[in-house]
Amino acid sequence: MLKKFFAVLLLSYAVMAQAGFLGGNKLVSDMRSFEVATVGGSNVTTVQYLEATSFRSYVTGVADLGDGILFCLPSKSTNEQIGAVVAAFLKANPARWSEAANRLVMDALAQSFPCKK
Numbered sequence: 374m375l376k377k378f379f380a381v382l383l384l385s386y387a388v389m390a391q392a393g394f395l396g397g398n399k400l401v402s403d404m405r406s407f408e409v410a411t412v413g414g415s416n417v418t419t420v421q422y423l424e425a426t427s428f429r430s431y432v433t434g435v436a437d438l439g440d441g442i443l444f445c446l447p448s449k450s451t452n453e454q455i456g457a458v459v460a461a462f463l464k465a466n467p468a469r470w471s472e473a474a475n476r477l478v479m480d481a482l483a484q485s486f487p488c489k490k
Contacts, residue, residue: 395431395474397463403428404460411453432459435478443479445488458485 406424410417429452436455440446446455462481463470469477 397470397472397474397477400428400431400474400477401463401470403431404456404463407456408460411456429456431474432456432478435475436482439479439482441488444482444486446482446486450486455482458482 403424406421407428409421410425432455433452436446459478459481462484463477466477
C-alpha cells in the first residue's frame with residue numbers, strides 16, 4: 374500500500390513539475406515513425422528511426438514506472454507489444470492527442486493491462 378502511495382505521489386509530482394514535458398501530438402508523430410520503422414524496408418529514413426526510438430523509449434519509461442502499480446504488464450510482454458498497444462489507443466482516441474503524453478500512455482496501458490484485484 375505504501376508503495377502505491379509513493380508511486381502516485383511521484384507521478385503527481387512529475388506531472389506537476391513537467392506539466393506536459395511531452396505532448397500527445399508529438400507522441401502521435403513519433404508513433405507514426407515507430408510503425409514505419411517496425412515494418413522496416415529501405416524507405417525508412419534516419420529521422421523516422423530516431424523518432425521511432427523516441428516513441429519506444431518514452432513508452433517503455435512510462436511502462437516501467439507504472440507497472441505493478443497503475444497497470445500490470447504481462448511478464449513476457451515486449452517493447453513492440455507495449456508500443457503497439459499504445460499506438461492502437463492513440464489511433465482510437467484522436468480527441469485526446471492534446472493531452473500530456475504520459476497520461477495517454479498510462480491510460481492505454483491501464484485499459485489494456487489492468488491489475489487483478
